[in-house]
Amino acid sequence: MQRDQAAFRVPHPAERALLQRLAERAGGGTAWVADVLVRAMDDGGMGSLRLWVPGATGVQRFGAAVAELEFTDSDGVPVSVSLYVDQEGRPFELDLFKADFSALRRLPDSPD
Numbered sequence: 001m002q003r004d005q006a007a008f009r010v011p012h013p014a015e016r017a018l019l020q021r022l023a024e025r026a027g028g029g030t031a032w033v034a035d036v037l038v039r040a041m042d043d044g045g046m047g048s049l050r051l052w053v054p055g056a057t058g059v060q061r062f063g064a065a066v067a068e069l070e071f072t073d074s075d076g077v078p079v080s081v082s083l084y085v086d087q088e089g090r091p092f093e094l095d096l097f098k099a100d101f102s103a104l105r106r107l108p109d110s111p112d
Contacts, residue, residue, distance in 0.1 A: 008037035008052050014107035015049065019094060022083035025067035032091055045103030046079075047096040060086040062093075073098060074105045 011019065015038060023030040032053050041048040067083040078099045086092040098104060 008039045008050075011036065011038045011049070014109070015094075017109075018081065018107055019051075019083070019091075022067040022069065022081065022094070025069065026083060026085075028066065028085075028089070036091055038094070041093075043096070044101060046098045046101070047104040047107065049094040051091040051093060053091055056090050058088075060088075060090065060092055063087045063089065071108045075102070077102065079104065 016033060016036075019036060020030060020033045023033050035054055037052045037054065038049040039052070041050055062084060063086045064084065065082045066085050069081050071079050071081070073079050080097045080099075082095045082097075083091070084093040084095060096104060
């Protein structure tokens with residue numbers, strides 16, 4: 001899938017904090033978090049994001065999950081979060097899945 005840079009935006013502080021925590025868990029370095037751009041995915045409002053690091057070229061395809069964590073949304077529903085990289089090991093997607101499929105109310109202030 002080719003990325004259109006114009007469709008991406010700078011992550012909100014809570015999104016960046018979540019990406020930072022997952023990058024730390026993945027153990028492959030966190031420098032990309034400072035430059036990453038994001039685009040909301042059509043996931044029913046659960047908060048999943050496509051990721052793009054400026055300078056990345058070529059077609060990106062799903063590679064692997066590299067880090068996961070869980071938190072509880074403000075309505076008490078568990079949320080599972082996964083960081084995926086593409087086939088080249090570049091950041092690809094932040095996947096949020098809420099157990100009841102409802103829209104995310106808020107990201108945690110300090111993700112564990």
